[in-house]
Amino acid sequence: MTDILLFEMIKRISTAIVLGLVISRLKLFDRLMANRLSWLDRIIFILIFSSIAILGTYGGIPINDALANSRMIGIMAAGLVGGPFLGSAVGLVSGLHRYSLGGFTALACAISSITEGLLAGLFQKFYKRPLIPWPIALGIGFFGEILQMLIILLVAEPYHMAAALVGEIAVPMTIANSLGLALFMKIIKDGLHQRETQKANQSQNILAIARETVRYFRKGLNPESANAVVQIIKKHSSYDAVSITDTTHVLAYIGAEANHHAPGVADHLTNVTIHSLTSGKIHIAYSHDEIGCTDPHCTLNSAIVVPLTINSRIIGSLKMYYTTATHSPDSSDVAFAQGLADLFSTQLELTEIDQQRQLTEAAKMQALHTQINPHFLFNTLNTISSLIRTNPELARRLLIKFSQMFRFTLQYTGRVISIAKEWDQVSGFLEISLARHGDKLFVTHNIDPAIFNYGIPSLTLQPIIENSIKHGLQPREVGGSIAIEGTMTDTDILITVTDDGVGFQNDPSYYLEHPPEGHIGVSNVHHRLQGLYGTPYGLTISSVPEEGTTVTIRIPKIQPEPEKETL
Structure with a gap:
């Protein structure tokens, strides 16, 4: 009798296995694996697995006012795939259904259904992997069926009928349902693996479009x-x-x-x-x-x-x-x-790396061009020459500043240096400019000392000041003044350069994107800063014709690069 019952049980698990194959093909199953189920998705899965369990009940073999059935496969599969909630919900639905059919094992079967669903769900929760391998599912199914037999012995009455029933169905149900659960999980895992392989291959083929872009x-x-x-x-x-x-x-x-x-x-x-x-x-x-x-x-x-x-x-x-x-x-x-x-x-x-390299080289060449420009070079040397007799100490200091400007450009271009070091370079440039222009140039600065330890890309400030002198103040016969301020917020450094020169005749922001030929300094600084730190940073320009211009430099609070040893 046991052999016949085992054979009949094995035949009846085929329905659950086929449904497992169908489930593994559902796109809904991908969301289950990704733990991204909506409440509607959860309800759908409860209905699907409950249907498998209920079909297992209806396909059961009547024995002594009870049923040898494959209900456990749908219940424990729900828990092993979806976790405690899905397992318990399916166990509750299918358990209540079994209870409604009556029989002396109705209550015991209802309790065991809920227990098996919760057990499988808890195992899935702590297993920490997407799908449980079939050998482990085989063991869990074996344990679940043994637990069901114990619950029947403890709850079903009269006891002698419960014992007789367990003696007859324990072995075939345990073997058949454990095998059924293991096959169900293997089919789901194989189906998922096949889909993933197909999708991966498809994705690799589609990724070939990257070559076109x-x-x-x-x-x-x-x-x-x-x-x-x-x-x-x-x-x-x-x-x-x-x-x-x-x-x-x-x-x-x-x-x-x-x-x-x-x-x-x-x-x-x-x-x-x-x-x-x-x-x-x-x-x-x-x-x-x-x-x-x-x-x-x-x-x-x-x-x-x-x-x-x-x-x-x-x-x-x-x-x-x-x-x-x-x-x-x-x-x-x-x-x-x-x-x-x-x-x-x-x-x-x-x-961006290539663009930054090009911008850095352009900045370096622009700075060198400024320093070796015949007019700048002649005027600076002429200024130093005139000071040798009247103010030799100032002439000596200007000559040192002049050489330091060349060294700075060659050594620090393309690096993030301290604002203090950048200010030293700017101070040298301003000292030479003040000596050259005399009373036509007046410079004030108010810089928060706290910002000097933060970093700034080299040759950021000098081109702005140079532009103010050359294009803002020099066109005026009486010259003018420049005010430099440096402050900081919780996250950013703000440096403003304000002149009272001729100002821009058109929208000054246009020149950041479309600099006139030979006037790339300010635009170069803007694009270097945006390339390094993003669109919130860079330059903003406000200007009133014949009244002056304010250029604001915004950079994030960053640390300068470590100093490199030089010979």
Whole structure:
């Protein structure tokens, strides 16, 4: 009888195994593995696993007013896959169903159903891995069935009937259901592994599009490069919309709902984008509400947003959208998005390194050009020569300052030095300028001593002051004055250079992006600072024609680079 019952039990577990195969193919299962289930998802899983358990009950073999069944497979599988909540919920639902069928083991079966679900869920919680291997599931199933037999012996009445029933069903149910649970978990794990392999291969193939986008990011992250990149991604993927942003605006958008998400139309970033930019992590939205679009008729249903970074500094985001509920971000989308973002970030970082190198070289050449400019050189040497007889000490000091300027440019260009060292360089330049211009130049400074220990990219301040003298004050016959102030906030250093010169005739901000030929000094400083520290930093210029100009330098509080030993 035991052999026959075992054979019949093994036949009945096939339904649960087939359903396990189906479950492993559901996209919903990816969210379960990622622990990102909504309450609706949880209800769906409770219904699915409860159905497996209830089918196991109805497929049971009647024995002495009881059932030899495979209910345990659905219950413990729910716990092993979804944890204590799912296991207990499925155990409760299927246990109450079994209790409603009656019989002297009804109460014992209800209790054992809840207990087995909770037991499997607690094991999953403390196992700390996505899926439990089938050999372990086999052991847990064996233990769960033994526990069920003990509960029947303890709760079911009369005892002699319970003992007779356990003696008849314990071995076949324990063997068959343990094997069934093990096979169920193996099929789910194999199915998941197969899907992951397919998605990984697909992702690797899709990532080949990165080769097409590399050349566009050589010019940095801007609307033109972003627009080319989103078109390439859209062409090679199944996403309904693709977008790239900087930290404040949409740079490019292609696909569904472009009428209110495209650049120039969208007046703000979506909530999921803001969360990703703020946290620096991938964010996934599984619904229109999670995306945070303010248009109630927007068809975008889910999104995955991954930040773009340069040297751990967030500069923007890459976003992909789906419009239908049947397509929502899963693990392959995460791998795809992260891979693209890493490649784009690396390319942008290399581009910035190259741009910084070019800007540094330009700054160095500009500084050297200023120092060896025939007019500057002649005027400085002429000034020193005239002072040799009238004020030899000042002439000697100016000559030393002049040589120090050359040494500084050659030694520190491209480095982050202390503001104190930068100020020494500026002081030398100002001393020479004051000696040259005499009464036509008046300089005051009010600098908080606390800022001198912080760092600043070399040759940041001198080009600003030089520009004030050359283009602000020299055109005036009577000259003018320059005021330099240095303060700090909790996070930033602020240095202002104010002159009462001729001012800008047009929008001064225009010159930061479009410097006239031969006047790149201020623009160079602005782009170097923004490249190093991001868009909140750099230069801002305010000017009133014929009244003067104020240039504000904003940099973060940073430490200078260690001094290098020189021979």
